[in-house]
Amino acid sequence: MRYVAGAAFAVAAFILVFFCIPQTGAIYTHDTQSYEYAALSLLESGTLKYFGYDTPIIQWPPFYILILAIMKAFGVTVAKGAAWLNAGLFAYLIYTSSVYLFENLKVKALSIPALILLTLSVPFIYVSGYGWTEMLFIFLSVLSMVLMLLYMKRKKVSWLVSSAIVSSLCWLTRYIGITIIASLAIVLFISEKPFMEKLKKTFAYGVFSCFPMGLWVLRNFLLSGTLTGGRQPGEYTIDDNIELSLSVFNEWFSFEIPEIMYVSLAFLLLLILITIPLKRNKGQKSSENTPDLLANFLIVIFYSAVLLLTATKTAMDPINSRLWSPVYPFLVFSVTFLLDMLLRNIKAESTKGFIAAGFMAFALTFAVNPVMWIQSEGFSRKHALLGSKEALEIKNSPVLALTLETVKPSENTLVISNEASILTMHTGLKCYYPPKKKGISIYEFGRYSERIKGYKNIYLVWSGPLDSESFMDVPQFNQVFNMERIAQNNYCSIYRLK
Numbered sequence: 001m002r003y004v005a006g007a008a009f010a011v012a013a014f015i016l017v018f019f020c021i022p023q024t025g026a027i028y029t030h031d032t033q034s035y036e037y038a039a040l041s042l043l044e045s046g047t048l049k050y051f052g053y054d055t056p057i058i059q060w061p062p063f064y065i066l067i068l069a070i071m072k073a074f075g076v077t078v079a080k081g082a083a084w085l086n087a088g089l090f091a092y093l094i095y096t097s098s099v100y101l102f103e104n105l106k107v108k109a110l111s112i113p114a115l116i117l118l119t120l121s122v123p124f125i126y127v128s129g130y131g132w133t134e135m136l137f138i139f140l141s142v143l144s145m146v147l148m149l150l151y152m153k154r155k156k157v158s159w160l161v162s163s164a165i166v167s168s169l170c171w172l173t174r175y176i177g178i179t180i181i182a183s184l185a186i187v188l189f190i191s192e193k194p195f196m197e198k199l200k201k202t203f204a205y206g207v208f209s210c211f212p213m214g215l216w217v218l219r220n221f222l223l224s225g226t227l228t229g230g231r232q233p234g235e236y237t238i239d240d241n242i243e244l245s246l247s248v249f250n251e252w253f254s255f256e257i258p259e260i261m262y263v264s265l266a267f268l269l270l271l272i273l274i275t276i277p278l279k280r281n282k283g284q285k286s287s288e289n290t291p292d293l294l295a296n297f298l299i300v301i302f303y304s305a306v307l308l309l310t311a312t313k314t315a316m317d318p319i320n321s322r323l324w325s326p327v328y329p330f331l332v333f334s335v336t337f338l339l340d341m342l343l344r345n346i347k348a349e350s351t352k353g354f355i356a357a358g359f360m361a362f363a364l365t366f367a368v369n370p371v372m373w374i375q376s377e378g379f380s381r382k383h384a385l386l387g388s389k390e391a392l393e394i395k396n397s398p399v400l401a402l403t404l405e406t407v408k409p410s411e412n413t414l415v416i417s418n419e420a421s422i423l424t425m426h427t428g429l430k431c432y433y434p435p436k437k438k439g440i441s442i443y444e445f446g447r448y449s450e451r452i453k454g455y456k457n458i459y460l461v462w463s464g465p466l467d468s469e470s471f472m473d474v475p476q477f478n479q480v481f482n483m484e485r486i487a488q489n490n491y492c493s494i495y496r497l498k
Contacts, residue, residue, distance in 0.1 A: 001102060001108070002098055002101075002111070005111065006095040006097075007095065009095070009098060010095040011091065012094075012119055013087075013119050013124075014087050014090065017091075018083070019378070020129060020382065021087075021382070022129070023383065026081075026129065027129055027131065027387035028390065029130065029387055029388055031132060032078060032387075033051055033421055033425065034051040035131070036078045037050075038057045038062075040069075041054075042066075042069045043073060048062060051420075051421075051424070052433035053432060053433065053442070053443060053451075054432070054451055058220040058223065060174075060175075061171065061213065062216065063136075067136070068082075079131065079389070082130075086135040089138075090124055090128050090135060093118075093138065093142055093329070094115065094118060096142060096146060097115065098111065101115070101336065104292055104337075105340045109352075109360075110359055113356075113363030114363070117367065120371055121370060122253075122321070123324065124328065129378075130322075137177065138329060140166055140169050140170035140177075141170050141177070141180050143166050144167040144180055145163075147159050148163040148184045148188065152188070152291055160201065161208070165209075167180060167205075168208065168209045168211065171212075172216065175228055176307065178213075178306075180299060187291050188202050223442075225441075230443070232438060232439065234316075236311060236319075238308065244320070245308070245324065248319065248321050248324050251321065253370070255376075257369060260368050263365070264365040268366075271358045271359065271362065275355055293334065293341055296330045299330045303326060307323060343355055343356075389425050400419075400422060402489050403427065403461050403492075406487040407429060412455055413429065413456070413458075413459070414431070415460075416431070416458065417432075418434060418462060418468065419461065419463045432451075432452065434460075435472040436470060436471060437468075437470060438470075445480070462474050463492040477495075
């Protein structure tokens, strides 16, 4: 049943992604452009370069970039390749989840409603439409946990080694992957016996899962003096980030009819409360308890805490669905294994069936709002022109139009612009962002000036107000260069730097 159900739900997930992804492929954003630029630079020069500065990549770990480089080497575009990658990872995630749930739940009937919640999920459908790292990260996170739990139950060292390898790839996909490794290390330490085995196995897992990232951050430190790149102080308070998080969950679960969410959650709570006092078998061995609930719960707690702390302490994009999406599968697993733990020792089989049927009713009801989101927001992406490469408002940008009229591409021409991303996407121009005012030295003007001095023709294309909090702005450029304004419209000015 586990394989049949897994295959059926996996196929549904795969098809669902392509119903909700634009015909042009995965939605292309500034981050996607940076991943692709690094992949191309790896193929061309053997180094990973950061778009807009041609400095070494330190902002992101390298695994997703390496996958894109392989795609590019075989002539696959990022938009098409990322679409197929996300759909395949989503399908394989659902299949893996099916096998995992049927294998480890005592009450197997709980597996189907859990798979419904995973397949009809707003966060998975949302992130699978973009050329981002999230779908890969989610898949590797779940797979590393499943492999670790397999080791704990079957005691085959090969499962522990496999979990360490996948965990290392998970961390090499996103820096916050450390939360997965930390959670699994704690569960491993608690589960292993005797004490010396705890130490040996946990130490071995920690070393092998962290070693690749150790090499990466050492490389970062040697290049930039930082482990993961410079980070500015956060702009949002913890209260702001909690409010933003609640807004994300509201979009996932309540969408158009929040009353359905409230009723279904109240029903789930009632099911749990009913289950607690029910009569149980006597003499049930506690050794049958599994670490599944603990592993999933720890990942939810650790990931959530690190995300909120990072978003509060350092400057980053406001908390959104993208950042919270990796917690979703572990939330579903936590609820499912909690119910299973309460049900597993109940005496009456009919009672277990009744509660399982109630969980199915909850899943079907709770999924109404996600289905409405998929129909309204997901399906509408199919024929939409979205992202920095396809959006008509960007293609028709007056900044882009004036630049195309004024600056002719050549090997000796460089454009510096606070709109470098869209100019690069839609012209043949070599573009840099301006130097950063704050941050590590490789982005500041001193090192920056060394990288641009080989260009014969340098232009500054500036959009919006002439001053900037982030970038070296027009008045500061005027102090360093002899500037001549050669074109202007209501949206931007173009200067030749001498």
